Amino acid sequence: MEEKKKEEFFNGFDDDILTEEDFEDDDKSKEEESKTEKTEKSAEDKDKSKTEEEDKSKEGDDKSKEDKSETEEEAKAKAEAEKNAKFAEMRRQKEAKEKADKEEKERLAREAKIKEDAKIEAELENIKTNPYTDKPITDESDLKIYKLQKQLEAEGKDPVNDLPSKLAEIERENKAKATAKAEEEARVQKEIAEKAQKEANELREKHPELNTAELAKDPVWQEVSKDKYGRWSMLEIYEMLYLPAKDKAKKSSKDDDKEEEEEIDEHGKKITKVPSSKSNGGKTSKGYLDMSDEEYLAQEKENNKDFF
Numbered sequence: 001m002e003e004k005k006k007e008e009f010f011n012g013f014d015d016d017i018l019t020e021e022d023f024e025d026d027d028k029s030k031e032e033e034s035k036t037e038k039t040e041k042s043a044e045d046k047d048k049s050k051t052e053e054e055d056k057s058k059e060g061d062d063k064s065k066e067d068k069s070e071t072e073e074e075a076k077a078k079a080e081a082e083k084n085a086k087f088a089e090m091r092r093q094k095e096a097k098e099k100a101d102k103e104e105k106e107r108l109a110r111e112a113k114i115k116e117d118a119k120i121e122a123e124l125e126n127i128k129t130n131p132y133t134d135k136p137i138t139d140e141s142d143l144k145i146y147k148l149q150k151q152l153e154a155e156g157k158d159p160v161n162d163l164p165s166k167l168a169e170i171e172r173e174n175k176a177k178a179t180a181k182a183e184e185e186a187r188v189q190k191e192i193a194e195k196a197q198k199e200a201n202e203l204r205e206k207h208p209e210l211n212t213a214e215l216a217k218d219p220v221w222q223e224v225s226k227d228k229y230g231r232w233s234m235l236e237i238y239e240m241l242y243l244p245a246k247d248k249a250k251k252s253s254k255d256d257d258k259e260e261e262e263e264i265d266e267h268g269k270k271i272t273k274v275p276s277s278k279s280n281g282g283k284t285s286k287g288y289l290d291m292s293d294e295e296y297l298a299q300e301k302e303n304n305k306d307f308f
Contacts, residue, residue: 088240095231132159192230199234206235220245 120140127137132149136142149159152166200212215221215238224241225232232241 084240091232095227098231196229196234203234203238207238210238215242218242220249 120143123143124137124139127143127146129135130137130142130146130149132146132153137146145163148166149163152162153159157166204210204212221237221242224245225234225237228237228241
């Protein structure tokens with residue numbers, strides 16, 4: 001009876017005993033879970049990698065756009081610089097040609113004057129007396145009267161009696177020429193003034209902050225523009241000549257006006273080093289031993305203003 005009860009008691013544990021199949025199923029379950037985890041992790045890694053690649057691609061596109069924008073700006077600036085350089089070269093060639101033509105014209109005029117003077121001198125040597133007046137020919141004015149009378153005679157007129165009317169005629173012609181010349185000069189000056197006004201308006205329109213009245217007084221402007229009026233516009237002179245010259249002058253001024261540097265001499269005294277004689281009235285710094293009592297006191301006062 002007792003054995004039967006024991007058997008019935010232990011029969012309840014039979015179903016709980018783990019077999020090899022149970023362990024195999026458990027291993028398979030773990031493997032499947034591991035595979036699932038790996039698959040999910042792989043998918044996450046792929047998504048992450050894809051996102052990173054997309055971000056990198058976006059950054060690359062943005063950078064490419066920036067680089068492209070910078071490249072376009074650089075290309076535009078380069079093209080503008082080349083255009084200005086070409087324009088300036090054309091201006092220089094034109095000015096060189098105008099200068100050469102002017103010099104050639106002046107040379108020919110000098111040669112013509114020399115020849116004319118030589119001719120007059122030779123005529124004065126040969127013609128001593130005016131045959132129409134029996135008066136001596138002493139200078140060029142006497143020679144001109146003689147030639148005029150000779151011309152009247154060649155025209156069939158009286159070289160003596162018709163001379164006054166001929167002189168009056170010449171005077172009227174000269175006055176008419178002078179009047180025409182004055183009118184032409186006034187017309188040209190008016191055109192120059194109108195052109196200058198137009199150019200000044202264009203300059204102010206592009207550079208509204210500019211005071212053209214003050215610009216006209218600027219020595220740098222006067223220097224760069226003195227030989228350019230009529231050939232260069234005000235805007236061209238301002239942008240291509242004045243601004244570079246002004247920047248160069250400012251840079252040179254900054255180099256000359258550097259701030260004073262303080263140094264300590266071999267005796268521990270603070271001295272002032274002046275970078276150039278221009279910025280300190282030609283004075284140079286001195287060490288403690290080189291100073292007089294008055295100089296040393298003045299130096300100490302300068303270095304210790306609050307104390308004194």
